[in-house]
Amino acid sequence: MTTLTLEHEHEAVRTERAVPAPIPFSRIVSVELRKSFDTRSGFWLLASIAITSVLATGAVILWAPQDELTYATFGAAIGFPMAVILPMIAILSVTSEWSQRSGLTSFTLVPHRGRVISAKATVAISTAVVSMVLAFAIGAVGNLVGTTIAGTDLVWDMGLDDFLYIVGANTLGMLMGFMLGVLIRNSAGAIVAYFVYSLVLSSLSEVLAASQSWWSDLRPWADFNYTQNLLFEGGFTGEQWANLAVSGALWLVAPLAVGLALLLRSEVK
Amino acid sequence: MITVDSLTKTYGGFTAVDDVSFTARSGRVTGFLGPNGAGKSTTMRIMVGLTPATSGTAHVGGRRYADLPNPGLEVGVLLDASAQHAGRTGREILTVAQRTMGLPRRRVDEMLELVSLTPEEAGRRVRNYSLGMRQRLGIATALLGDPEALILDEPANGLDPAGIRWMRDLLRGYADQGGTVLLSSHLLHEIEVIADDLVVIGQGRIVAQGTKAELLASAGTLVRTPDVRRLAHALVDANIDFTDSAASGTHDALRVDAEAELVGQVALRAGVPLTELRAADGAGLEEMFLDLTADTQRDDTSEGAAA
Numbered sequence: 210m211t212t213l214t215l216e217h218e219h220e221a222v223r224t225e226r227a228v229p230a231p232i233p234f235s236r237i238v239s240v241e242l243r244k245s246f247d248t249r250s251g252f253w254l255l256a257s258i259a260i261t262s263v264l265a266t267g268a269v270i271l272w273a274p275q276d277e278l279t280y281a282t283f284g285a286a287i288g289f290p291m292a293v294i295l296p297m298i299a300i301l302s303v304t305s306e307w308s309q310r311s312g313l314t315s316f317t318l319v320p321h322r323g324r325v326i327s328a329k330a331t332v333a334i335s336t337a338v339v340s341m342v343l344a345f346a347i348g349a350v351g352n353l354v355g356t357t358i359a360g361t362d363l364v365w366d367m368g369l370d371d372f373l374y375i376v377g378a379n380t381l382g383m384l385m386g387f388m389l390g391v392l393i394r395n396s397a398g399a400i401v402a403y404f405v406y407s408l409v410l411s412s413l414s415e416v417l418a419a420s421q422s423w424w425s426d427l428r429p430w431a432d433f434n435y436t437q438n439l440l441f442e443g444g445f446t447g448e449q450w451a452n453l454a455v456s457g458a459l460w461l462v463a464p465l466a467v468g469l470a471l472l473l474r475s476e477v478k
Numbered sequence: 479m480i481t482v483d484s485l486t487k488t489y490g491g492f493t494a495v496d497d498v499s500f501t502a503r504s505g506r507v508t509g510f511l512g513p514n515g516a517g518k519s520t521t522m523r524i525m526v527g528l529t530p531a532t533s534g535t536a537h538v539g540g541r542r543y544a545d546l547p548n549p550g551l552e553v554g555v556l557l558d559a560s561a562q563h564a565g566r567t568g569r570e571i572l573t574v575a576q577r578t579m580g581l582p583r584r585r586v587d588e589m590l591e592l593v594s595l596t597p598e599e600a601g602r603r604v605r606n607y608s609l610g611m612r613q614r615l616g617i618a619t620a621l622l623g624d625p626e627a628l629i630l631d632e633p634a635n636g637l638d639p640a641g642i643r644w645m646r647d648l649l650r651g652y653a654d655q656g657g658t659v660l661l662s663s664h665l666l667h668e669i670e671v672i673a674d675d676l677v678v679i680g681q682g683r684i685v686a687q688g689t690k691a692e693l694l695a696s697a698g699t700l701v702r703t704p705d706v707r708r709l710a711h712a713l714v715d716a717n718i719d720f721t722d723s724a725a726s727g728t729h730d731a732l733r734v735d736a737e738a739e740l741v742g743q744v745a746l747r748a749g750v751p752l753t754e755l756r757a758a759d760g761a762g763l764e765e766m767f768l769d770l771t772a773d774t775q776r777d778d779t780s781e782g783a784a785a
């Protein structure tokens with residue numbers, strides 16, 4: 210009897226606690242946002258968006274012919290570095306969990322990898338949109354300053370729809386990086402794969418399209434990089450949207466689905 | 479309480495964890511002991527869902543780990559202290575965990591103080607941390623949410639003697655307050671001083687488990703003599719089981735499954751001089767560890783290999 214009581218008392222020293230509330234998705238997103246700039250590499254990668262925007266704007270002011278000193282020129286100049294930096298940010302946000310092995314902690318604190326990856330995707334897309342707004346604000350200042358210096362007329366030859374096309378194009382580029390990160394789960398490997406995709410494959414496709422008419426007909430449907438880059442020019446027709454959807458399903462959605470399925474089942478060590 | 483039930487993990491044709499079942503009870507420190515490659519880390523990774531099991535289940539407090547709403551508040555996990563983004567500071571790593579769990583900010587400072595990392599050290603990037611500092615940071619992360627259970631893979635790895643002593647007291651206190659502590663090690667001495675219960679694993683299989691007292695009691699008698707052969711014959715004649723005392727490092731000792739008095743009588747009758755005769759405690763557990771894993775360990779400590 211006594212021993213039973215003692216035993217019971219011993220067990221009960223640690224008071225019964227209430228079951229904790231589940232971790233809300235918004236909290237995982239805010240943690241992932243923090244993780245995107247709390248390392249030196251992450252910080253400078255994000256900072257380089259602003260820095261390259263300023264540099265590109267400066268270059269346009271200094272070197273662009275006066276009659277081309279319009280907002281669209283600034284937009285194009287800023288968009289170029291962005292198309293490289295944003296996918297890198299997306300790649301590293303995923304792959305560092307494996308390459309730096311921080312996933313061991315991340316995926317034990319949140320034992321649902323899908324939630325962590327969704328939070329990363331949310332942060333990546335938000336980063337793309339916010340960066341574009343920031344970059345175009347810098348471009349607008351550049352346009353004001355540039356035309357004042359040159360004494361030319363201020364030309365705002367870019368509407369909201371042009372802006373949305375460019376945001377869309379860059380967001381899709383970023384998601385390609387994200388997909389490669391999920392699929393490859395290794396920083397160096399995913400970065401190399403991204404450049405092979407965006408530079409090597411696209412050149413090969415270009416060469417092939419120039420000589421083979423069957424490919425130049427098929428290209429808008431099968432070459433996502435090509436169709437995605439057409440977005441920068443805007444003014445999509447119904448067929449072009451269909452091109453984007455089909456090539457995107459092929460190059461982005463399908464491999465992302467495969468990558469996610471593998472990621473959810475893989476071993477983290 | 480942590481319950482592992484018939485856990486099996488195969489990699490291709492290789493079975494890393496083979497039908498492992500055990501329970502780590504609350505209020506006790508359970509030592510998970512086994513030589514290199516025995517499957518300790520794999521078992522622990524499966525418990526927290528980082529490695530999918532081939533078959534079998536693991537539960538913490540009656541639930542699957544993946545079903546815990548905020549696992550950091552219920553289970554403290556340290557699997558590999560070096561598995562951190564090298565570019566984050568120690569404080570930042572704790573802050574990320576603190577935010578994920580939704581804890582007040584002061585917990586970070588409390589934990590840094592608990593594991594004796596100075597504010598200056600906490601501000602350094604983890605790539606510049608020593609092994610022991612990483613280990614302390616890992617322990618801080620595990621304790622951050624004040625969990626009821628701890629799963630620690632070789633937590634003493636890299637700690638200095640004072641650090642090992644501190645950790646031992648910490649885990650003891652934790653268990654005494656009703657917490658569940660499961661810690662692995664391949665170092666017997668380390669676990670012998672702290673564990674209440676032991677689970678010994680070799681080549682993926684559990685080879686022994688029970689309370690430390692039980693396992694020590696079954697360790698038998700250590701007997702040392704210049705004439706091992708004659709004593710061995712006498713023991714065989716008397717129908718008493720014995721093994722080479724692998725842990726003693728020499729070949730003049732046997733571990734006998736009998737009381738010291740009986741062994742002494744056998745030696746007397748056989749006229750074998752003894753240089754030592756005692757209960758195989760202390761060193762006994764090591765005997766047991768080496769014996770139990772003799773056919774599963776990689777370095778052969780028997781006579782044949784030494785010759």
Ligand SMILES: Nc1ncnc2c1ncn2[C@@H]1O[C@H](COP(=O)(O)OP(=O)(O)OP(=O)(O)O)[C@@H](O)[C@H]1O
Nearest residue numbers: 489492494512513514515516517518519520521664
């Ligand atoms: N992905 C894998 N593929 C093949 N074999 C694996 C894999 N992961 C682990 N193993 C094997 O499983 C076995 C158990 O490894 P584990 O890391 O669990 O050992 P351990 O008991 O923790 O050893 P140590 O004391 O050295 O840490 C080892 O033989 C290891 O090589």
Ligand SMILES: [Mg+2]
Nearest residue numbers: 518519520631
């Ligand atoms: Mg291990």
